[in-house]
Amino acid sequence: MAMEFFARRRGAALALALIAFGAWPQFCAAQAPSRDGDCILDRCADKAPPEDGRGSEPPAPSIDFQRSRRRGGGGVPGQFDFYVLSLSWSSGFCKTPAAARARRQCDPGADLGFVVHGLWPQYERGYPTDCEPGAREPSRIALQAAAGLYPDEGLARHEWRKHGVCSGKSPTDYFADVRRARDAVTIPAPFQAAKEDQTWTPIDIERAFIAANRRLRPGMLGVTCADGVLQEVRICFSKDLRDFHACPEVSRQGCRAGELSVPPAL
Numbered sequence: 001m002a003m004e005f006f007a008r009r010r011g012a013a014l015a016l017a018l019i020a021f022g023a024w025p026q027f028c029a030a031q032a033p034s035r036d037g038d039c040i041l042d043r044c045a046d047k048a049p050p051e052d053g054r055g056s057e058p059p060a061p062s063i064d065f066q067r068s069r070r071r072g073g074g075g076v077p078g079q080f081d082f083y084v085l086s087l088s089w090s091s092g093f094c095k096t097p098a099a100a101r102a103r104r105q106c107d108p109g110a111d112l113g114f115v116v117h118g119l120w121p122q123y124e125r126g127y128p129t130d131c132e133p134g135a136r137e138p139s140r141i142a143l144q145a146a147a148g149l150y151p152d153e154g155l156a157r158h159e160w161r162k163h164g165v166c167s168g169k170s171p172t173d174y175f176a177d178v179r180r181a182r183d184a185v186t187i188p189a190p191f192q193a194a195k196e197d198q199t200w201t202p203i204d205i206e207r208a209f210i211a212a213n214r215r216l217r218p219g220m221l222g223v224t225c226a227d228g229v230l231q232e233v234r235i236c237f238s239k240d241l242r243d244f245h246a247c248p249e250v251s252r253q254g255c256r257a258g259e260l261s262v263p264p265a266l
Contacts, residue, residue, distance in 0.1 A: 075128025078168025080121035082245040083237040085181045088117040089191075090151070091263040092230040105151035106266065113194060113265050114187055116149045117232060118159045119178045121166040125249055131166040138164075138171035146175040149182060180241055188212040191262075198262040200230070202255040209233060213244070220244045222254035230262045231255075 090113060093099060094106035105112060121128055138146075138160050146156040156175070164174040188208035190198065200208075202223040210216045216235070221244075224232045234254075236247035 075121075075131045075166050077131045077166055080128060080166060080239065081124050082122050082239050082247065083177075083181065083241065084118075084120045084122050084127075084247070084250055085178075085185065085235045085237060086117040086120065087114040087182075087185070087233045087235070089113065089230045089232065089262065090115055091266050092226075092261075093232075094266065095229055095263070096226055096231070102151065102155070105155075108266060110151075110266050112151060113191055114233070115151045116178060116182055117155075118163050119167075119174075119181055120163045122236070122247070122250070124247075128166040129162050135161055135165040137161075138175070142171035142175055145172050146178065149175070149178055177241060181237055184237075184241070185209075185235060186212040194262070194264050196264055198264075200260050200262055202257065202260060205230070205233065205260070206254075209235070216244050217246070219246050219248060219251050222247075222250045222252075223260075224253075225255035225257050225260050228257050228259070228261055230260045 088105075090105050090110065093102070099106045104110065105115065138157060142160075143153060143156060146153075150156040150159070160171055160174065164171065167174050167177070169177065188211065190208065202225070205223050206218065206221055209221060210218065221233060221235045223230070224234065234250055236245040236250055237243070238245045
C-alpha cells in the first residue's frame with residue numbers, strides 16, 4: 001500500500017508539472033495506443049519516419065529492380081559497383097557456335113590470342129544491361145577510339161549498346177575506359193604468341209595472371225570455359241579503374257573443369 005501511495009503521489013506531481021508547462025496534451029498523446037497497435041514512444045520509432053526525412057533509410061528497391069540486379073536487364077546509367085574486363089581467348093571462342101558471327105576474330109591467320117570481349121558495369125550481385133533501350137549509335141570518332149581493342153567494329157557497337165550505356169559515359173569516354181582497363185592488364189608469357197596446344201587447370205590460369213599483375217589477388221578474377229576449352233578470363237576493376245576489385249560472385253561462377261585445353265592462336 002505504501003508503494004502504491006508514493007507512486008500515486010509521484011504521478012500526481014508529474015501531471016501537475018506537465019500541466020504547468022503546457023505539455024500535458026502531448027504526454028497523453030504519446031501514452032495512448034496507436035491505430036497500428038501497441039505503439040508507445042520509442043517502440044513507434046520503426047513505424048514513423050522523421051518528418052524532415054533526415055536519418056531515414058532510402059526506400060527499398062522494388063521487386064523488379066531487385067531481379068534486374070540479380071539477373072541482368074535494365075538499370076540506371078552510372079549506377080553500378082565495379083567493372084568486369086572480359087578477355088576472350090580467340091581460338092577457344094572460335095570453337096563455339098558463336099564463332100559464325102565473328103568472322104575477323106576467327107579468320108585463319110588472324111593470329112589473335114586474348115582480345116577484349118567487353119568492359120561490363122557490374123553490381124556486387126548481378127549486373128545491369130541495356131540501360132537505355134534504343135541508345136544512340138557510337139559516332140565514327142568514338143569507334144576510332146575503340147580501334148584495335150575489339151576484334152571487329154560490330155562487337156564494339158554491340159558492347160556499347162548492351163553494356164557501355166550503363167556506364168553513364170559518352171561512347172568516346174567509355175571506349176577510352178575500355179582501353180585503359182586493357183592496358184592495365186599484363187598477359188602472362190605462356191599466352192603471348194602461343195603456337196602450341198596447352199593444358200591448364202583453371203586455378204593455374206588464375207595464378208599465372210596474378211603472378212603477371214602485381215596488385216591482382218585471388219577472388220578478383222574468374223576463368224570461363226566451354227566443353228573443356230578455355231573461353232575467357234574476367235578481371236574485376238574498381239569503378240574508377242584505378243585498381244583491381246574483389247568480386248566473389250564473378251570468381252565463384254568460374255570454370256569448374258579439372259583441366260582445360262588452350263588451343264594455339266589461329
